[in-house]
Amino acid sequence: MVTWKNLDTLESYQELKNTARVNLKEVMSGENGAERVKKYSVPMAEGMAYNYAAKAVDDQVLEALAKLAKEAQLTEKFAALYNGEVINTGEKRLVLHHLTRGQLGDKVEADGVDKREFYLEQQKKVTEFANKVHAGEITNAAGEKFTTVVQIGIGGSDLGPRAMYLALENWAKKNGTFKMEAKFISNVDPDDAAAVLASIDVAHSLFVLVSKSGTTLETLTNESFVKDALEKAGLDPSRHMLAVTSETSLLAKSDDYLAAFFMDDYIGGRYSSTSPVGGAVLSLAFGPEVFERFLAGAAAEDELAKKENLLENPAMLDALIGVYERNVLEMGCTAVLPYSQALNRFPAHLQQADMESNGKSVNRFGEPVNYVTGPVLFGEPGTNGQHSFYQLLHQGTNIVPLQFVGFKQNQCGSDVVIQGSTSQQKLCANVAAQIMAFACGKEDENQNKYFAGGRPSSIIIGEQLTPESLGALLSHFENKIMFQGFTWNLNSFDQEGVQLGKVLAKRVLAHETDGALKAYSDLLNI
Template identity: 45%
Template sequence: MATTSTSTGSQLAFTKFRASEKLRTLAQNPFDLTKKGNLTPDRIDKYIQEACGYKLMYATDRITDEVIEALTGLATEAQVIEKMKAMQSGSIMNKIEGFPSEERSVMHTAMRDFFENPHTSKIAKEATEAERVELDKLKAFLKKVDSENRFTDLIMIGIGGSNLGPEAAYRALHFLQKPERNAHFVSNVDPDETARVLDEVDMKNTLVLVVSKSGSTLETKTNYEFMRRKFEEAGLDPQKHFISMTGKGSPLDDSSKFLECFYSWDFIGGRYCTTAMYGAVLLSFTLGFESFWKFLRGANAMDKVALNPNIHENMPLMLAMLSIWDHNFLGAPTIALIPYCSALGRFPAHIQQLAMESNGKHIDRHGIRVDFETGMIFWGEPGTNAQHSFYQLIHQGTPIIPLEFIGFKESQYGDDTIIDGTTNQEKLLGNMFAQSIALATGKTDDNPNKQFEGNRPSRIIFGEQLTPFAMGALFSLYENRVAFEGFTWDINSFDQEGVQLGKVLANRVISSFKSLRDTGKPEGSFPLGDAYLRHLDF
């Protein structure tokens, strides 16, 4: 059986903080949102903060001033602002003390630190300048692509964060897409996905972006080779169509096979990669470099907000502390992320990976098994469709599921109409605001089937319009929120060992598949895997 250290290095500080003890006491009798006179217009006006064009509205959380004060104390005891400053300055934050680990800086914020008041630390400045070199290379490449005018489509081959984040951003900003600049995505090693995408494009007018830092990721390597063969079968030279985003010196860093090679570094994790070259190539090709630059500016602006020591002026920190209140003290295991904006249809999947891969950890940064809950389960779908899907359980089911709504005052296209006295956008927002109220207050009824218990906490992240700047700020808001949660729990939010075991065992099963093809029988070194292969026949 695998074991973890029982060293007393950190003594699981989270459970021992004075603020944690205070919050446990407050959680025994949380604010009652259903009580008449508790949820008022004044309360809604009171519990709001603004940053980067967003309002965080949290009056429908089960909080009071006393709770916020205790959460502020928790953040102070956990030294989360100091840790955020250290992360953004390039300190080695991706590590487990006393055990072999990645021992890396975490520098995704440096990939967008081109604007006002950049970081002055040597490590952060060097990372930003290295990224600037790649962006200049990208601008030159795009100028050539534009002048030749032969590419109309881009297929992005990646997996996990190198797929989910860039795809979410692309779909969110699709309204700005340049004419005849389409993007397609291949992630799974599912041949049907590749066949479908190839069926959607004219290969002679298609770029293929292969994304893998190591150049050896199983899914990406396999899909790259598959796609390369398809181009060769079509009589096309892959070198004139394929570009890569990889680490220097990797198998994908090969100018004989790629039209251009762009670089990233070990200090950029996949789930934090969208503002780095992973997203830069895709978004600049489809939306234009200026739109990508505005995306970076929004992310950088929210990074600066995350450094503010005042929780009432630090939206990522407030969001993190509200989640910790719901999760660690009120006992909610999951959170539903519901954008009332169809353009954010893939955003919940991105945040699901960002949050759960980052904070799904059972040891702290000293290798000690934690005695409290860490990462929440994130999931969600866009509203109002979600209302007709799973809201029944949220309103009247037995589990308490907090919600985070995301909405915008204005639509992206501006093409709307008045029907029955209101626009579609007003109807969309009307539903979002009403759900927040209904979940909080509930409804009494003599018929138990029509009774709603209420006290379902929620909060709203509300912006004016989903622009590139707003999208960048939203990405950064969640990235920094997730980091603050990890800092509070004193876990390493920047590795993903839980992904590795499945990869290792998958390679053993794949070897058995190869043996079965070559010799007619499984390899025999992995009996459990071979047992599954015996059931391939029907």
């Protein structure tokens, strides 16, 4: 039987707090470090590996983490989730994003339907629509093919799909699967929509409106902005627009859209990249087969997350090392540092996924917790970050755990030798150097040039960023967030923290304000 307990009530957590601290600088130096790199590595799906040699852990810490995983029933809680129990206690909902890419356990029925079959049906509808667009069977009013797809959404309806598109754009161009350019409109700032519309030929563009409820203010405002532009160009908006929404929303049966693809309340926006929220734009941009490969990579990594052995479960291990750093070593931030330009928006997506999920101060029963929970997450691609915030990471007063991501091959398939090495070799040399610089530091009598070291990092290493490895990478971090939420006894699947501002904004627009809110409204000339 699964029981939900606060972290500080678990005996294994007390044992974890009492484990001896690891001198990272010492264990990573010399041949000891070489042995650690070989030893502390876990295979991931699609030929990738999670290497945690440069984390401040040893066998004693890992043993304590394994006990914590067992006492916190992480494997059982994941099974409860994918077998269809109500895990989202705040909204009394199932959590089913894993089902969009595979059946992990029992058949899950909700709303009178088999949910795996429902998600497959929606994927099939997206596939058929995308194939017709690519074949020229669905065209604009002039009978011309569409060349651009524009996603209109915000939050999870934008960050994830945008990050995935950018991650695969150059790969698709190199491998001959690039079908349509994709653009994204998210910010209610009119400059966002205006800039995108100015960069495209609206007559040859499809617009994908993403709103589960059909009431998201920013998204509907941007839809009106786009419709106005289409009408001014003498075009019928209903010939250019699709909807991704719930079956019960006002958008579902509207004649304003060429087609509607459905999501449901069991998939949160930040976990929706493997649903039609990501499926429509990615299938139109790269072809349905590429999207299916992306799903396959995610499904393969999900299977690893089922493993009970902590040292065979990369997402769970990553999660618990993060809990150790956050709650025992008292490190408040995490930096995600992909050494791949294609992943330049991946940290922004993870920022939402992590901080919206585990940025909570009450447990899943609404009771205050007496320990810290989700970290502040930020990041940028290497090597740009090295010339920016790495100064603080190396020599600042706070120690920030780091998560590197690196690939042995680039996506473009071409490179040049400059000063005896290729660009890709230089990129990989930089990430290897940074791991060791953070771990071991540098002695110097000049304190301005002294590096204390002892700054922990892990790295996910793959051969190349492909649809499959991208799917596996996404799954890894989604499941890491889930396992951390379970450990902290949080509900990681609602986001009440984003609601208050929306409510107050509506009051401002309705001129129902007083006090400081009215004063700020007046300052902004609303």
